[in-house]
Amino acid sequence: MVADVNIFFDFGGTDSNPGTEQDTDELGPPNIRFKQEDNATIDTNNPVPIPTTGSNFSYWKHVYLQCGSAPDTQIDNIKFYTDGGGFGTGIFLNIGSETPTKNSGSNSGYEVADTASTMSGNHTEIINVLNAFSFTSGSTKDVSISEASNIIDAIGETSDYIIFQLVVDNSASPGNLADETLTIRYDEV
Amino acid sequence: MVFELTWKVTYNDGLTFYQNRENKYPKIDRSKLSLFQLLKGDKVVLSLDLDNDKNLFYRRRVSKSFGGKEEVVYLVGWHSGNKEKEINYIFEDGHIETNNEWISDHKWFYKPKLHSCEN
Numbered sequence: 001m002v003a004d005v006n007i008f009f010d011f012g013g014t015d016s017n018p019g020t021e022q023d024t025d026e027l028g029p030p031n032i033r034f035k036q037e038d039n040a041t042i043d044t045n046n047p048v049p050i051p052t053t054g055s056n057f058s059y060w061k062h063v064y065l066q067c068g069s070a071p072d073t074q075i076d077n078i079k080f081y082t083d084g085g086g087f088g089t090g091i092f093l094n095i096g097s098e099t100p101t102k103n104s105g106s107n108s109g110y111e112v113a114d115t116a117s118t119m120s121g122n123h124t125e126i127i128n129v130l131n132a133f134s135f136t137s138g139s140t141k142d143v144s145i146s147e148a149s150n151i152i153d154a155i156g157e158t159s160d161y162i163i164f165q166l167v168v169d170n171s172a173s174p175g176n177l178a179d180e181t182l183t184i185r186y187d188e189v
Numbered sequence: 190m191v192f193e194l195t196w197k198v199t200y201n202d203g204l205t206f207y208q209n210r211e212n213k214y215p216k217i218d219r220s221k222l223s224l225f226q227l228l229k230g231d232k233v234v235l236s237l238d239l240d241n242d243k244n245l246f247y248r249r250r251v252s253k254s255f256g257g258k259e260e261v262v263y264l265v266g267w268h269s270g271n272k273e274k275e276i277n278y279i280f281e282d283g284h285i286e287t288n289n290e291w292i293s294d295h296k297w298f299y300k301p302k303l304h305s306c307e308n
Contacts, residue, residue: 031255072210076302184252184254185251187249188249188250
């Protein structure tokens with residue numbers, strides 16, 4: 001039998017102790033919404049306002065891959081990418097360059113989102129941010145695994161965190177954004 | 190519907206066995222491996238002759254989007270000590286593409302992380 005693998009994000013709780021592990025397949029569509037609140041609700045509340053100057057930020061989100069049923073041998077070589085589109089003028093989806101630790105024994109890379117500030121420098125584990133839409137199917141971002149032997153081979157094992165944040169500057173236009181497609185790819189044997 | 194193929198091996202002494210929870214990929218005795226086949230049900234989709242110094246590699250490559258849409262490609266092939274290789278990609282619609290080099294900027298045709306048994 002092949003593995004059952006799903007995309008999750010953590011929210012709530014405290015640093016290193018997320019309150020909820022949310023399966024994105026149980027939501028929406030859309031399956032994740034960036035807002036100025038730390039929850040999983042797909043609604044129109046807590047939007048990111050357009051600033052008169054500078055940038056406003058959503059709360060960041062900790063996303064990861066979780067194994068629901070084990071592969072025959074292992075999962076590895078995890079990669080993230082987008083459709084290369086984007087949300088339009090003045091709206092950016094940032095992704096942390098670093099992939100903080102998340103595994104079946106530790107959530108040490110989790111820092112609860114309690115402020116609408118840039119994750120660069122405010123999330124302890126994130127130093128650099130990149131444009132998520134710069135990663136496409138032919139130019140992907142590697143996602144690390146900190147489980148034993150750096151593979152996923154058991155139920156409940158995960159990838160490390162991929163951390164996202166929406167950024168809005170004063171050139172953006174108001175309104176709800178069209179959905180975009182984010183994808184995670186992996187090898188299984 | 191999940192796209193799933195299974196493998197079957199034949200050794201050079203005629204012994205055969207199928208992929209299952211006990212017969213795992215790393216346990217294949219490559220010193221005796223003669224034939225590696227991918228099956229859809231009981232129908233052979235691809236058959237790979239592995240005599241001589243051809244080192245088998247095999248992956249189920251999965252692309253999973255937020256919202257659950259999933260695409261799967263199987264890649265199976267061999268590489269040898271003199272750097273020759275053959276890579277076959279089996280797509281969900283049944284078509285197969287073959288190449289003899291990895292393409293690092295392709296959605297599907299990039300090199301996997303080879304396991305110790307595959308080197």
